[in-house]
Amino acid sequence: MPNSIMDTFKLSDGNEIPMEGFGTYKINEQSEMDAAIKMAYEVGYRLFDTAQFYGNEAVLGQAIKNNGIARGDIFITTKIPEPKQGYDSTLKAVDESLQRLQTDYLDLVLVHWPIHSEFFNTWRALEDAKAAGKIKSIGVSNYHRTHLEFLKTQAREMPVVNQIEDHPYLSQPTMVDFNKQAGILTQAWSPLGRGAVLKDPVIAKIGAAHNKSVAQVILRWHLQRGVSIIPKSGKPERVKQNADIYDFTLSDEEMNMINDLNKNQRTGDDPELVYELEHQYH
Numbered sequence: 099m100p101n102s103i104m105d106t107f108k109l110s111d112g113n114e115i116p117m118e119g120f121g122t123y124k125i126n127e128q129s130e131m132d133a134a135i136k137m138a139y140e141v142g143y144r145l146f147d148t149a150q151f152y153g154n155e156a157v158l159g160q161a162i163k164n165n166g167i168a169r170g171d172i173f174i175t176t177k178i179p180e181p182k183q184g185y186d187s188t189l190k191a192v193d194e195s196l197q198r199l200q201t202d203y204l205d206l207v208l209v210h211w212p213i214h215s216e217f218f219n220t221w222r223a224l225e226d227a228k229a230a231g232k233i234k235s236i237g238v239s240n241y242h243r244t245h246l247e248f249l250k251t252q253a254r255e256m257p258v259v260n261q262i263e264d265h266p267y268l269s270q271p272t273m274v275d276f277n278k279q280a281g282i283l284t285q286a287w288s289p290l291g292r293g294a295v296l297k298d299p300v301i302a303k304i305g306a307a308h309n310k311s312v313a314q315v316i317l318r319w320h321l322q323r324g325v326s327i328i329p330k331s332g333k334p335e336r337v338k339q340n341a342d343i344y345d346f347t348l349s350d351e352e353m354n355m356i357n358d359l360n361k362n363q364r365t366g367d368d369p370e371l372v373y374e375l376e377h378q379y380h
């Protein structure tokens with residue numbers, strides 16, 4: 099259990115990753131990104147999560163430069179989108195991300211969603227880009243257990259991270275458990291559930307008892323389950339608030355009260371459909 103936002107977790111490949119990072123989805127304006135990254139860095143975030151699909155890699159790369167942040171001090175994650183999957187196009191996409199982010203290595207690259215036609219080719223490209231030193235760690239996103247078991251039939255190395263939608267209304271206990279048994283870190287996307295969960299009365303009551311907001315209780319619950327988090331906010335006050343979760347502990351009873359809120363309710367796409375359709379459908 100991390101005691102500070104700067105604490106790291108040792109991945110199965112030996113690399114270290116901060117358990118809490120900063121999500122950048124929908125931050126596309128340079129001034130908003132500059133302000134968010136400034137506040138995030140000041141309060142201790144060291145992991146920044148982007149994706150080719152977000153269209154903000156260049157803005158993030160520039161915000162890192164504008165804030166005078168040393169490359170070696172931070173951990174950058176990006177993701178390969180569905181249209182770029184395939185062996186050659188994934189290798190090319192990695193080079194494009196390096197260029198846009200103004201860096202010569204990426205800490206973590208994820209396959210954004212599994213798609214059936216390029217399932218193994220994309221992974222082989224990431225394995226090769228890692229061997230070439232362009233990527234430190236490779237992982238996946240939105241993979242179910244079946245996708246991971248299928249990948250294992252041909253992978254030279256397995257993903258060290260599986261970034262999945264996870265929040266109190268979709269807590270995915272069996273998936274989190276499977277990842278753990280397989281030596282894969284679960285990282286929660288939409289850890290705050292994009293809205294509805296933030297109004298939950300049970301979590302609000304727990305928060306009141308600890309003098310913490312609903313968002314802070316949810317983020318703490320993830321960490322106590324061993325799940326990594328990448329909350330997003332474009333508001334500096336909330337960026338700060340989301341990092342202020344290391345001075346209280348939820349009891350087993352409070353953890354179970356939140357576990358019981360699960361209703362298998364997705365806000366995003368179902369990975370199985372994306373696998374079949376080969377694109378997101380929202």
Ligand SMILES: NC(=O)c1ccc[n+]([C@@H]2O[C@H](COP(=O)([O-])OP(=O)(O)OC[C@H]3O[C@@H](n4cnc5c(N)ncnc54)[C@H](OP(=O)(O)O)[C@@H]3O)[C@@H](O)[C@H]2O)c1
Nearest residue numbers: 121122123147239287288289290291292313329330331332
């Ligand atoms: N791998 C994938 O397929 C995938 C999919 C989606 C997202 N992601 C990643 O995961 C990150 C986080 O997910 P997300 O952005 O969808 O959702 P999220 O972090 O669960 O929630 C973000 C929303 O909550 C609000 N918020 C943040 N902190 C708050 C607080 N303390 N109090 C009240 N409201 C708060 C934000 O509004 P304001 O900005 O107005 O504060 C925003 O509307 C993304 O940025 C992205 O990096 C990955």
